[in-house]
Amino acid sequence: MKTPQGLQALIDDGVIDEVLRPLKSGKEAAVYVVRSGDDVRCAKVYKDMAQRSFQQRVQYQEGRKVRGSREARAVGKASKYGRKQQETAWKNTEVDALYQLRAAGVRVPEPHGYFHGVLVMELVTDAEGFSAPRLGEVELDAEQARDFHRVLVRQVVRMLCCGLIHGDLSAYNVLVGPDGPVVIDFPQVVSAGGNNAARTMLLRDVNNLTASLGRWAPELLDTWYGEEMWALFEAGALHPEMELTGEFEPDESSVDLDSVRHAINDAREEALIRQQGREAAAEAEA
Incomplete structure (x- = not known):
């Protein structure tokens, strides 16, 4: 050419x-x-x-x-x-x-x-040597979806331990190679410690992945990995090989209006993503 x-x-x-x-x-x-x-x-x-x-x-x-x-x-x-x-x-x-x-x-x-x-x-390729498809372009069963979610959450944790957040992570910024998912496209990568929107972007990244993979494994839609890893990161307790639970209990001991406003906005965005995931899962089962 x-x-x-x-x-x-x-x-x-x-x-x-x-x-x-x-x-x-x-x-x-x-x-x-x-x-x-x-x-x-x-x-x-x-x-x-x-x-x-x-x-x-x-x-x-x-x-x-x-x-x-x-x-x-x-x-x-x-x-x-x-x-x-x-x-x-x-x-x-x-x-x-x-x-x-x-x-x-x-x-x-x-x-x-x-x-x-x-x-x-x-060049990330599939098992046949062709250019690897994006995660949003492949059909998965529930076990594959859970496995990919586990692998991708681990990648987000490792990125966060490097002080970085992808910032635009979704099923279309992940390629599926023969040995699992590979994360791509980093020109918008965010400093976890130097950007005021870091938490919001991290939660969005994780929620995007959860909503996409929750189509195939609906139980993923009730997990809270983003919130859990951010709390550990803020406490200085996150490390690259940490096994997360997906469970999270917010600290309600102190409240400030700015945090409440951010939490409400985050909750609205997250609720929409999770609802879309549940609807897609219901359609897939129908």
């Missing part, structure tokens, strides 16, 4: 030998299947900032570090240089997260380098 813009420099430098086919195109990036020597990998070409909205990403960027004081001031003023630095930091975030999470044993694609603004990484 014709070499897409952004990948010619990698061919010129010998990083990849050829582009085989497009794999996926989304709001943030386009992904291609490429050949590098005897290996087939994928290359993620991030889209220009002119094609993307920074306004939608303000909440995700809170708590991210900028290299120096000049860059920080420029980002704060939203100058042309600041927007360029912000764009660079946005792209680097996923690269840094992949290396950190892979080293921590999280099930993510293996990164193979970042060249000319392009992330080259492992």
Whole structure:
């Protein structure tokens, strides 16, 4: 196929030998299947900032570090240089997260380098060697759903122990490989300790997975893994291999209005997700 813009420099430098086919195109990036020597990998070409909205990403960027004081001031003023630095930091975030999470044993694609603004990484495949399907595209039985949920909750715990939250996790950011689920797409990753919305995003991530897998195993819809792991994280008691119970009892000894408002909003969102999951489960059984 014709070499897409952004990948010619990698061919010129010998990083990849050829582009085989497009794999996926989304709001943030386009992904291609490429050949590098005897290996087939994928290359993620991030889209220009002119094609993307920074306004939608303000909440995700809170708590991210900028290299120096000049860059920080420029980002704060939203100058042309600041927007360029912000764009660079946005792209680097996923690269840094992949290396950190892979080293921590999280099930993510293996990164193979970042060249000319392009992330080259492992191509996750199925048992036949084809590109792995997304979790939201596969049919599961109850046992598989429970097993995938257990594995994915463990990945979220390991990410949280690294101080990171995916921020946009769902059945469409998880690939199903021959040995289980693999988490992908990290440009919106959130700092667990430096972002005021961290708890909300963590609960949303876990609830999204629970609602999706609860279609096949409805008992998952009555679990509270997100709340449990966040409470342990705040207490400094969470560790990567901890076995969670899915049970949670809120501390009602002290109340403040802001926390109550956040809790109400969280509860409304969670109730909607769980109800949708129950309805989907009922339809599947009908």
